[in-house]
Amino acid sequence: MATFYIAPDGDDDNDGSEASPWLNLEHAINNSGSSDTILVGAGTTIQTQGFDNISMNNRTIKSASGSRLGTTIDFDGNLFSRFRSESGATISDLTIIKTNVDSINRGTFNGYDGQINDCKFADCITSRSDSSAAARVGFICNGNGTSVNRCIFENIVGSSSNGDACGLFAIRGDGSYQMDFNNCLIYGDGTAPANTDVPDFIFTLRADNNTTSAIMNVKNCIVYYPNGLRQVYAQNGYEYIQNSPDKDLQLNTKTSCLFNVDYTGSEAGVITTDPLFVDALNGDFRLRPASPCIGTGSLT
Numbered sequence: 001m002a003t004f005y006i007a008p009d010g011d012d013d014n015d016g017s018e019a020s021p022w023l024n025l026e027h028a029i030n031n032s033g034s035s036d037t038i039l040v041g042a043g044t045t046i047q048t049q050g051f052d053n054i055s056m057n058n059r060t061i062k063s064a065s066g067s068r069l070g071t072t073i074d075f076d077g078n079l080f081s082r083f084r085s086e087s088g089a090t091i092s093d094l095t096i097i098k099t100n101v102d103s104i105n106r107g108t109f110n111g112y113d114g115q116i117n118d119c120k121f122a123d124c125i126t127s128r129s130d131s132s133a134a135a136r137v138g139f140i141c142n143g144n145g146t147s148v149n150r151c152i153f154e155n156i157v158g159s160s161s162n163g164d165a166c167g168l169f170a171i172r173g174d175g176s177y178q179m180d181f182n183n184c185l186i187y188g189d190g191t192a193p194a195n196t197d198v199p200d201f202i203f204t205l206r207a208d209n210n211t212t213s214a215i216m217n218v219k220n221c222i223v224y225y226p227n228g229l230r231q232v233y234a235q236n237g238y239e240y241i242q243n244s245p246d247k248d249l250q251l252n253t254k255t256s257c258l259f260n261v262d263y264t265g266s267e268a269g270v271i272t273t274d275p276l277f278v279d280a281l282n283g284d285f286r287l288r289p290a291s292p293c294i295g296t297g298s299l300t
Contacts, residue, residue: 007041026051050079063093089114107141138170
């Protein structure tokens with residue numbers, strides 16, 4: 001297991017050491033091995049090299065400082081950026097902005113079977129321009145064992161040219177899937193760039209003929225769309241089931257706050273009133289003393 005570095009002043013002709021870091025994450029992944037660690041230096045590392053469908057198997061990518069504050073990877077809005085991992089990976093303590101995916105059956109994290117911890121994602125686009133098949137577009141989608149913890153998702157948008165729904169977090173496909181979201185904030189101010197839209201659905205489960213099960217566990221999360229009504233679930237209430245109504249689809253929203261979204265469930269502990277952030281529109285997501293969310297989370 002080795003450790004490599006990328007940094008704002010890096011160069012891909014360097015050796016990837018702390019004293020001589022690389023610049024592009026794609027270069028770092030392609031030149032590291034399974035179980036290696038890639039550390040990101042302080043500042044904003046603007047990516048000049050795009051990638052698509054890159055495998056992160058067992059790698060760890062995280063801030064060198066141990067905090068996402070002051071450590072940003074900027075994909076500059078025009079680059080294909082899709083991460084996948086079939087055998088585990090970890091991304092932690094980073095701010096990642098302006099990823100842009102426009103491709104069939106994909107998401108920014110598609111088939112990502114790993115952990116995403118203590119990160120912030122902002123101003124990202126997940127779109128689909130191919131209209132030949134039903135969409136499975138999601139910022140994080142089709143994970144089996146995906147665990148997302150203490151993350152912020154701010155103004156993530158998407159589009160689908162054939163009119164199918166885009167889900168921010170989606171499961172659609174063959175096999176068995178489970179995705180867990182714990183202590184996360186999902187926020188949108190209701191605006192989106194041209195030719196995109198805020199997500200049609202926040203959590204989407206859609207079964208194909210060969211799906212055996214699809215489970216999303218959402219615990220201690222806040223979904224907040226003050227200026228645009230979004231649906232928590234896809235069609236038919238809890239689940240959007242295509243072709244296979246007998247499949248095991250579960251969406252569990254334990255002790256979460258779902259504000260200004262079309263929530264039709266009746267699970268215990270779900271709050272649907274304003275969480276009372278200090279100043280959400282200016283990025284201050286601290287809770288006011290009178291917030292209904294304080295003291296209501298679950299440890300189990």
